[in-house]
Amino acid sequence: MDNSKGGREAERKRLINHLISSGYLSKPEVIDSMMKVPRHRFVPESKQHSAYMDMPLSIGYGQTISAPHMVAMMTEYLDVKPHHKILEIGTGSGYQAAVLAEILNEGMLYTVERIPELAKKAEENLRGCGYSNVHVIIGEGTKGYNEESPYDRIIVTAGAPRAPKALLDQLNEKGKLLIPIGGRMLQELVLIEKYEEGFREKKLGGCVFVPLIGENGW
Ligand code: SAM
Secondary structure: OOOOOOOOHHHHHHHHHHHHHOOOOOOHHHHHHHHHOOHHHHOOHHHHHHOOOOOOEEEEOOEEEOOHHHHHHHHHHHOOOOOOEEEEEOOOOOHHHHHHHHHOOOOEEEEEEOOHHHHHHHHHHHHHOOOOOEEEEEOOHHHOOHHHOOEEEEEEOOEEOOOOHHHHHOEEEEEEEEEEEEOOOOEEEEEEEEEOOEEEEEEEEEEOOOEOOOOOOO
16 A cells, blocks of 8 residues: 655654564564554644653543554454454544554555544544555444444454444354453453354453443443
């Protein structure tokens, strides 16, 4: 994809090398994607100096852009193919969406955000970087986005007490849902795969996300 990215490649390369040597990144397509997406363009101006540190940053409205190592891990676990149709719940800044969109070719990404101001800003960030294969939807993510279902992959970037049924229903057969499940303060990253005979769950370790709000959330 031809994006107008703009600068800070050396800092980005340093961060990506750190993520590779720490074991968070190994798939060539994810390394390539994270090398291309300019994280500094997805954070508020006052935070841009910290954009290439491996930490979550505030994006306003009590919300955060996840730390790069978490975006790397989630993108690797999701195992995205260029033709996939993906649903993200929790657009936030739009950065995770951009990292996924970079891997897509004929595929498409739909991302749902409940805070209209964040959705609008994320849309601006994504358009500004040239991503035309991402649709930002203002809505209640625990209900998914039935209009475009089924999805090959669903990623939830907020912590939930359980996997919302609507998301399991909107998953394709052999599809994967990646979601932090647990308490309000601490969760476990869970990968759920859908098969004809039922769901298979894999626990991938602890994580900390802001809560998924709403019905079937907090
Ligand atoms: N993926 C984002 C990024 O790359 O910047 C980070 C997401 S942030 C950790 C979690 C986001 O989920 C917040 O923007 C929050 O408003 C959103 N959120 C929480 N509950 C939601 C819901 N029920 N539907 C849609 N978005 C929700």
